[in-house]
Amino acid sequence: xxxxxxxAANTFREAIRDRILYLFVGFAVVMVVSSKLFGMLTxxxxxxxxxxxGLAAMQFFSMLIAVMMSMILISREVDNRTVFNIxxxxxxxxxFILGKYLGLVTIVGANLLLITVVLMLTVLVVTGELDLMLCxxxxxxxxEMMVLAAxxxxxxxxxxxxxxxxxxxxxxxxxxxxxxxWLLTRQIPGALTRAVIAIVYYLLPxxxxxxxxTEVVHDLSISGAAVGWAVVYAIAFIxxxxxxxxxxxxxxxxK
Amino acid sequence: MKRTLGSLVxxxxxxxxxxxxxxxxxxxxxxxxxxxxxxxxxxxxxxxIVSLGNPGLVADVLYLWSIQYYSLYQPHERFLxxxxxxxxxxxxxxxxxxxxxxxxxxxxIQTGGDAEELKAAVxxxxxxxxxxxxxxxxxxxxxxxxxxxxxxxxxxALHYAEIAAQRPGAPPRIxxxxxxxxxxxxxxxxxxxxxYWRRAVEDAKNDWDRTMCRNQFYDAVTARxxxxxxxxxxxxSTRLGFCPKDWEDLIRAGALRQVPLDAFxxxxxxxxxxxNLVAYKKFKDQ
Numbered sequence: 173x174x175x176x177x178x179x180a181a182n183t184f185r186e187a188i189r190d191r192i193l194y195l196f197v198g199f200a201v202v203m204v205v206s207s208k209l210f211g212m213l214t215x216x217x218x219x220x221x222x223x224x225x226g227l228a229a230m231q232f233f234s235m236l237i238a239v240m241m242s243m244i245l246i247s248r249e250v251d252n253r254t255v256f257n258i259x260x261x262x263x264x265x266x267x268f269i270l271g272k273y274l275g276l277v278t279i280v281g282a283n284l285l286l287i288t289v290v291l292m293l294t295v296l297v298v299t300g301e302l303d304l305m306l307c308x309x310x311x312x313x314x315x316e317m318m319v320l321a322a323x324x325x326x327x328x329x330x331x332x333x334x335x336x337x338x339x340x341x342x343x344x345x346x347x348x349x350x351x352x353x354w355l356l357t358r359q360i361p362g363a364l365t366r367a368v369i370a371i372v373y374y375l376l377p378x379x380x381x382x383x384x385x386t387e388v389v390h391d392l393s394i395s396g397a398a399v400g401w402a403v404v405y406a407i408a409f410i411x412x413x414x415x416x417x418x419x420x421x422x423x424x425x426x427k
Numbered sequence: 428m429k430r431t432l433g434s435l436v437x438x439x440x441x442x443x444x445x446x447x448x449x450x451x452x453x454x455x456x457x458x459x460x461x462x463x464x465x466x467x468x469x470x471x472x473x474x475x476i477v478s479l480g481n482p483g484l485v486a487d488v489l490y491l492w493s494i495q496y497y498s499l500y501q502p503h504e505r506f507l508x509x510x511x512x513x514x515x516x517x518x519x520x521x522x523x524x525x526x527x528x529x530x531x532x533x534x535x536i537q538t539g540g541d542a543e544e545l546k547a548a549v550x551x552x553x554x555x556x557x558x559x560x561x562x563x564x565x566x567x568x569x570x571x572x573x574x575x576x577x578x579x580x581x582x583x584a585l586h587y588a589e590i591a592a593q594r595p596g597a598p599p600r601i602x603x604x605x606x607x608x609x610x611x612x613x614x615x616x617x618x619x620x621x622x623y624w625r626r627a628v629e630d631a632k633n634d635w636d637r638t639m640c641r642n643q644f645y646d647a648v649t650a651r652x653x654x655x656x657x658x659x660x661x662x663x664s665t666r667l668g669f670c671p672k673d674w675e676d677l678i679r680a681g682a683l684r685q686v687p688l689d690a691f692x693x694x695x696x697x698x699x700x701x702x703n704l705v706a707y708k709k710f711k712d713q
Contacts, residue, residue: 210487210491213491213494213495214487214490214491214494214525215494215525215529216524216525216528216529217524217525220483220487220523220525221487221491224481224483224484224486224487225484225487227481227484228481228484231480231481344479345479348479348480349476349479352476379480380480383480385480385481385483386482386483386520386522389483390522392522
């Protein structure tokens with residue numbers, strides 16, 4: 173546990189030294205704050221626009237951080253040969269993978285926390301009300317990013333950095349389209365084709381399951397079951413993906 | 428140092444060229460006679476897919492763009508595809524109340540095209556909004572007023588006002604508006620009107636609302652009584668050649684059994700000049 177914590181802390185420290193992280197966070201904060209300007213252009217409820225832009229920025233920049241970090245997550249340790257120093261100590265390979273994953277999740281979480289606070293303050297300034305549902309939207313985006321970070325970790329182990337980033341990005345895109353894939357099963361005739369599409373659907377993460385932005389923006393009621401099952405779904409996916417990453421890393425020749 | 432200064436001057440010069448050319452380009456009028464910019468709007472399904480879970484944001488962008496685009500006065504061709512644009516926005520975010528209201532408003536100020544088709548398009552947009560927002564009374568009220576004021580279509584206005592009144596959370600004034608419009612439109616019998624206002628008085632949540640409803644109730648009862656009492660007055664004055672000075676004259680003549688009372692239990696009067704029924708509306712008992 174201590175080893176894992178040390179690796180996670182080190183991954184976090186390394187990431188916050190990276191200037192590109194500040195660039196992303198800076199962009200996200202500017203985007204959230206400037207949403208007030210977009211709100212001024214509208215006729216009607218400007219809060220909706222501020223929330224829409226803020227929540228989209230939250231998701232988009234967290235995704236970018238996860239994608240970018242997947243490039244340096246493992247490869248930097250291997251390239252700098254520091255991985256040998258770490259693994260020479262009483263650290264198991266799975267602890268290394270999990271530590272790296274937790275480090276990545278911490279970075280994304282810190283970014284998300286910052287954007288959520290800025291968004292809540294922006295909404296507070298505009299409406300005079302503290303919208304706590306934005307925290308909920310932030311938490312659900314965090315869940316989505318945790319799944320994505322698991323894939324980033326898997327691809328960091330599986331392949332070269334740039335390809336890994338592209339694959340993480342692809343998971344993000346496909347994750348938001350997989351619901352349409354499911355709809356496709358109803359359109360296509362043939363039981364076999366439908367079964368194949370259904371299998372592909374279940375193997376890919378459906379990131380729309382964590383999307384409660386419409387509910388938050390329009391103050392709609394949210395089903396507790398939907399949230400609960402989304403948490404179960406995310407945890408199960410994360411465990412499976414990290415398990416696969418560990419399997420690959422265990423047998424990987426690091427020389 | 429000299430080189431750096433030279434580079435900075437060059438950058439400044441080039442930047443001024445950029446700014447100047449942008450200003451010049453902005454002043455050159457560009458024609459878009461067939462609304463070609465709008466011809467390439469993708470389908471809502473496609474936009475939903477590319478929004479990667481943020482269709483609300485795409486709807487906002489389109490909505491902001493539509494306000495800028497349509498707020499500049501241009502020939503009526505500019506308003507081509509107006510319904511398509513607002514359908515697209517509301518397909519992306521079906522709960523976007525402002526898009527329905529402002530979309531309908533822009534359609535109403537449209538200068539060209541067939542007026543009936545335009546009205547039908549406004550109605551379609553409102554109907555879509557009311558389907559997607561089953562708990563929203565504000566949109567139904569907006570639709571009612573738009574049809575009442577802009578299109579002078581009281582029948583449709585009444586239809587939307589009735590929808591607004593039935594929705595949860597609708598304020599009492601909507602219910603009153605429905606009653607008043609029904610009265611004006613003669614959309615019901617006087618007995619129905621009296622029953623409606625009687626119930627409205629019973630259901631009133633505050634003194635102000637109750638007083639307003641009692642006022643309408645009084646008028647409805649008076650209108651019904653006027654229908655029966657004024658023919659009696661006319662008959663009496665035709666037979667005897669003068670208007671009765673009070674109701675006792677009619678009772679004595681056997682036309683009435685007792686002095687007719689208004690909704691609040693006070694006797695009606697008789698206007699000697701026109702020989703008509705006179706009501707003295709008093710609100711002493713709140």
